Amino acid sequence: MLKIKDLTVNVGTKEILKGLNLEVKAGEIHAIMGPNGAGKSTLSHILSGKSGYEVTGGSITYNDKNLLEMPAEIRAREGVFLAFQYPVEIAGVTNVYLLKAALNAVRKHKGLSEVDAMDFLTLVKAKTKALDMDEKFLYRAVNEGFSGGEKKRNEILQMAMLEPQLCILDETDSGLDIDALRIVADGVNALRSENRAFIMVTHYQRLLDYIKPDFVHVLADGKIVKSGGAELALELEEKGYGWLEQA
Amino acid sequence: MSISWLDDFRQQAKSQFEQTGFPSNRLEDWRYTNVSVIAKKEFPLAKIENAPVFDGSQGGTAFHFVLVDGFFNAELSNLPKTITVCSINDALNNHADLLQSKFNQAITQTHGFIDFNTANFTDGLFVHIAENGVLEKPIQIIHVATQEAILPTRHVVILEKNAKATLIETFSSSENNAYLTNSVAEIFVGENADLTLYKVQQESETAYHFGGTYVQQADNARFTHHNFALGSVLARSDIVCDLATAAECELNGLYLGSQKQHLDNFTRINHLQPNGISREFYKGILNDQAKGVFQGRIVVAENAQKIDSKMNNRNLLLSNEAEIDTKPQLEIYADDVKCAHGVTVGQLDEKSIFYLQSRGIDEATAKHILTFAFANEMVDKITVPSLRESVFNLLLARFPEGAER
Numbered sequence: 001m002l003k004i005k006d007l008t009v010n011v012g013t014k015e016i017l018k019g020l021n022l023e024v025k026a027g028e029i030h031a032i033m034g035p036n037g038a039g040k041s042t043l044s045h046i047l048s049g050k051s052g053y054e055v056t057g058g059s060i061t062y063n064d065k066n067l068l069e070m071p072a073e074i075r076a077r078e079g080v081f082l083a084f085q086y087p088v089e090i091a092g093v094t095n096v097y098l099l100k101a102a103l104n105a106v107r108k109h110k111g112l113s114e115v116d117a118m119d120f121l122t123l124v125k126a127k128t129k130a131l132d133m134d135e136k137f138l139y140r141a142v143n144e145g146f147s148g149g150e151k152k153r154n155e156i157l158q159m160a161m162l163e164p165q166l167c168i169l170d171e172t173d174s175g176l177d178i179d180a181l182r183i184v185a186d187g188v189n190a191l192r193s194e195n196r197a198f199i200m201v202t203h204y205q206r207l208l209d210y211i212k213p214d215f216v217h218v219l220a221d222g223k224i225v226k227s228g229g230a231e232l233a234l235e236l237e238e239k240g241y242g243w244l245e246q247a
Numbered sequence: 248m249s250i251s252w253l254d255d256f257r258q259q260a261k262s263q264f265e266q267t268g269f270p271s272n273r274l275e276d277w278r279y280t281n282v283s284v285i286a287k288k289e290f291p292l293a294k295i296e297n298a299p300v301f302d303g304s305q306g307g308t309a310f311h312f313v314l315v316d317g318f319f320n321a322e323l324s325n326l327p328k329t330i331t332v333c334s335i336n337d338a339l340n341n342h343a344d345l346l347q348s349k350f351n352q353a354i355t356q357t358h359g360f361i362d363f364n365t366a367n368f369t370d371g372l373f374v375h376i377a378e379n380g381v382l383e384k385p386i387q388i389i390h391v392a393t394q395e396a397i398l399p400t401r402h403v404v405i406l407e408k409n410a411k412a413t414l415i416e417t418f419s420s421s422e423n424n425a426y427l428t429n430s431v432a433e434i435f436v437g438e439n440a441d442l443t444l445y446k447v448q449q450e451s452e453t454a455y456h457f458g459g460t461y462v463q464q465a466d467n468a469r470f471t472h473h474n475f476a477l478g479s480v481l482a483r484s485d486i487v488c489d490l491a492t493a494a495e496c497e498l499n500g501l502y503l504g505s506q507k508q509h510l511d512n513f514t515r516i517n518h519l520q521p522n523g524i525s526r527e528f529y530k531g532i533l534n535d536q537a538k539g540v541f542q543g544r545i546v547v548a549e550n551a552q553k554i555d556s557k558m559n560n561r562n563l564l565l566s567n568e569a570e571i572d573t574k575p576q577l578e579i580y581a582d583d584v585k586c587a588h589g590v591t592v593g594q595l596d597e598k599s600i601f602y603l604q605s606r607g608i609d610e611a612t613a614k615h616i617l618t619f620a621f622a623n624e625m626v627d628k629i630t631v632p633s634l635r636e637s638v639f640n641l642l643l644a645r646f647p648e649g650a651e652r
């Protein structure tokens with residue numbers, strides 16, 4: 001589904017990703033861990049099409065297409081979804097309006113008709129309930145005044161509605177209380193399917209207890225420096241990252 | 248019909264106007280707005296003509312007071328029976344003493360538009376709500392312009408102690424005519440009385456507009472104003488409020504300029520006595536070569552302690568050629584006050600645009616949505632549902648891809 005080859009990325013004159021390689025197949029769950037400032041969010045942003053970065057080398061193919069050539073909204077419509085580490089607050093635009101506009105944009109891209117208003121409401125209410133969110137959140141402005149954990153849950157609500165193919169979760173677990181973590185993890189697990197892949201950026205083993213990854217990668221200083229199975233995360237939890245950098 | 252006290256006001260204003268003409272932009276309060284083009288147009292004074300068919304009313308949810316070219320039209324109007332609501336010309340006959348005692352008293356500082364108005368007004372609304380009186384539904388003053396002329400109107404609104412009312416004033420035209428609206432309202436909000444006034448200015452795109460609202464607030468009086476400046480090629484609104492002890496004043500505004508529109512919003516809140524509260528929030532969106540002006544002045548007199556005042560003006564510039572002159576001013580002579588003001592001028596937030604794009608919404612639509620949301624915050628403050636809906640629809644007409652119908 002996703003192939004990243006020798007990717008190098010600059011912000012200004014600073015090189016942040018320094019030859020990154022990663023391959024993700026449908027049905028897989030990849031966890032990316034690594035020290036602060038390593039470039040994890042940069043990678044997430046690059047995948048979602050955020051501007052302000054310069055790709056200086058390498059390639060990204062997504063479903064055999066050149067992802068880097070697609071505008072951000074086309075990537076989203078083609079099934080790339082990023083749950084942001086820091087979701088943006090948008091005054092004056094209600095959650096329900098955004099969800100409907102987004103869903104219809106994706107549907108239109110797939111050649112489907114606009115969602116029926118009643119069907120949409122039924123669907124969105126069911127998903128909201130599944131994430132243990134109050135329906136009132138639907139009619140509030142997107143993320144405005146939401147607590148840290150509420151924002152993260154809201155990202156997962158959007159993901160659940162859009163049913164993307166490639167889900168990238170950038171530290172969705174940070175800021176969640178223990179109950180919320182379980183609810184969000186259940187939400188993610190409910191979306192697991194053989195056609196869908198996940199990249200989960202996290203600092204904590206805790207999330208991986210709930211969502212068992214197929215692969216764990218360590219991103220340090222702009223590169224994947226080590227990859228392994230779920231057990232690598234446990235090893236990292238015990239030893240930290242120092243032993244890898246020396247190697 | 249000639250009424251001597253009024254003739255005196257008219258004569259005096261006339262000779263004043265003959266000396267000064269419309270305000271020059273050498274005057275501090277007019278420095279961002281050049282109205283010389285209006286004098287050059289040499290509009291005649293409006294004459295009474297047959298009324299056109301129009302639509303723009305709030306249906307059964309409001310009383311209607313219709314002014315066609317500045318002349319009261321009784322047939323098109325529908326007024327409350329239990330409260331004194333009539334035309335100024337009727338009030339000159341039937342409520343002469345009360346009108347005389349209030350006329351020109353809310354205007355503490357005059358200029359060419361006001362003088363012209365005093366000298367020439369054709370008609371307007373007179374409202375008197377007695378002590379504890381409540382207007383059960385809003386009165387909508389509907390101005391319709393059909394002539395290429397000057398349309399001067401004058402309102403006098405008096406709320407006695409504990410009275411409560413909502414007024415809506417809409418300005419529009421039957422055709423895409425050039426004309427000058429010159430409307431002055433004098434408002435007296437009595438002790439602990441409460442008045443909400445909505446103004447929706449959607450003049451024709453070649454029209455000129457001056458609208459001045461001068462408010463005297465007694466102790467504990469509340470005045471709320473919502474100012475929507477949408478139409479006209481050159482429009483100026485004045486809102487001046489004088490607040491007595493513990494009076495509260497809330498001024499909200501939204502100006503949407505496109506093409507070559509020039510929209511000037513002048514406001515002044517005078518805290519004359521202690522314990523007053525004022526809140527002012529104006530937003531502007533300027534596109535193409537449009538120009539916006541926000542001049543907000545809050546004056547706190549020396550003995551007006553414990554004033555709590557906030558002023559905020561936010562602007563969105565959608566084109567490189569659009570312009571905003573914003574000048575919030577605090578003039579504080581008391582020492583124990585809480586006053587704050589803020590101004591922002593900018594483009595749409597890049598992060599918000601990207602966030603919407605990352606959910607599949609294209610950039611152009613994302614910008615429409617965010618622009619609409621920026622403006623709709625002011626529309627959402629309207630508490631009369633039918634009016635909120637019609638202003639929402641006016642907003643949709645400006646930004647059709649910004650929201651769901």
Ligand SMILES: Nc1ncnc2c1ncn2[C@@H]1O[C@H](COP(=O)(O)OP(=O)(O)OP(=O)(O)O)[C@@H](O)[C@H]1O
Pocket residue numbers: 011014016034035036037038039040041042043052085
């Ligand atoms: N716009 C920018 N300008 C300058 N430096 C930037 C910019 N964006 C990112 N960086 C830098 O790039 C590096 C990688 O940042 P990134 O946010 O990708 O780290 P991260 O791995 O997600 O860290 P964390 O675990 O703290 O979230 C950091 O040193 C950061 O300061």
Ligand SMILES: [Mg+2]
Pocket residue numbers: 040041042085170171
């Ligand atoms: Mg990060």
